[in-house]
Amino acid sequence: MRLIGYCRVSTENQKEEGTIEIQRQALIEYATAKGYNLVEIFSDNGISGTKDLDNRPGLAGMFDQLEAQPDIEGVMIFKLDRLARDLYIQEHLLRKLLDMNKTLISIKEPDICSNDPMRKAFRQFMGIVSELEKSFITMRLSGGRMNKARKAGYAGGSPAYGYRAKDKELIVNSEEADAIRTIFSLRDRHSLREIAAYLNQEGIPSARGGRWYAGTVKYMLDNPIYQGVMEYAGVRVDKPDLSLL
Numbered sequence: 265m266r267l268i269g270y271c272r273v274s275t276e277n278q279k280e281e282g283t284i285e286i287q288r289q290a291l292i293e294y295a296t297a298k299g300y301n302l303v304e305i306f307s308d309n310g311i312s313g314t315k316d317l318d319n320r321p322g323l324a325g326m327f328d329q330l331e332a333q334p335d336i337e338g339v340m341i342f343k344l345d346r347l348a349r350d351l352y353i354q355e356h357l358l359r360k361l362l363d364m365n366k367t368l369i370s371i372k373e374p375d376i377c378s379n380d381p382m383r384k385a386f387r388q389f390m391g392i393v394s395e396l397e398k399s400f401i402t403m404r405l406s407g408g409r410m411n412k413a414r415k416a417g418y419a420g421g422s423p424a425y426g427y428r429a430k431d432k433e434l435i436v437n438s439e440e441a442d443a444i445r446t447i448f449s450l451r452d453r454h455s456l457r458e459i460a461a462y463l464n465q466e467g468i469p470s471a472r473g474g475r476w477y478a479g480t481v482k483y484m485l486d487n488p489i490y491q492g493v494m495e496y497a498g499v500r501v502d503k504p505d506l507s508l509l
Contacts, residue, residue, distance in 0.1 A: 310422030313349030324479020
């Protein structure tokens with residue numbers, strides 16, 4: 265069975281969730297034990313499971329590849345809450361996979377996508393619990409980050425593509441910034457897929473060091489930080505020194 269892997273960790277809860285590398289290793293070992301062909305592993309590092317497809321470049325890239333390679337039969341995850349921590353998003357993504365005739369394999373929750381009514385009810389209950397747990401975590405940790413954002417400081421998390429963290433502040437990564445400027449310069453004349461194809465043709469590495477996909481490009485175009493606006497938990501702060509445009 266040919267599969268794609270997906271990993272995710274949110275910055276505020278890495279201790280409980282395990283790092284991206286821990287999840288990746290678990291997927292590789294499980295695939296080897298079961299005789300699966302794990303074609304590629306996509307990941308979103310420092311991105312909440314309450315974010316939808318348009319705000320997760322790794323997840324968007326995964327779906328792009330599923331569409332581009334019909335022979336890939338499904339997706340493997342470490343645990344269901346790595347896919348989503350919002351019940352609506354969880355069920356939407358599962359429906360999307362079902363509509364594409366793809367299976368979902370969760371290492372920690374066998375048969376989680378079974379059509380059995382009791383398994384479905386259990387899965388949705390787990391989604392509710394995960395969503396509630398995420399809300400409590402956010403309430404506990406967001407206050408300090410919101411204050412930091414209001415003061416125009418770096419609120420934490422993985423830096424966006426085009427930046428790096430230094431002394432608890434964001435600074436521009438010049439090489440990646442050039443790629444961002446290229447993306448914005450092409451957006452009015454080319455589709456998302458065409459832009460991704462151009463970046464791949466030019467050998468420009470993505471944030472994960474791999475290929476570009478339409479979903480990844482869209483995420484870049486929608487991110488306000490490239491226009492010099494930092495946003496966290498509804499707080500928007502002008503940071504013109506971070507503008508790449």
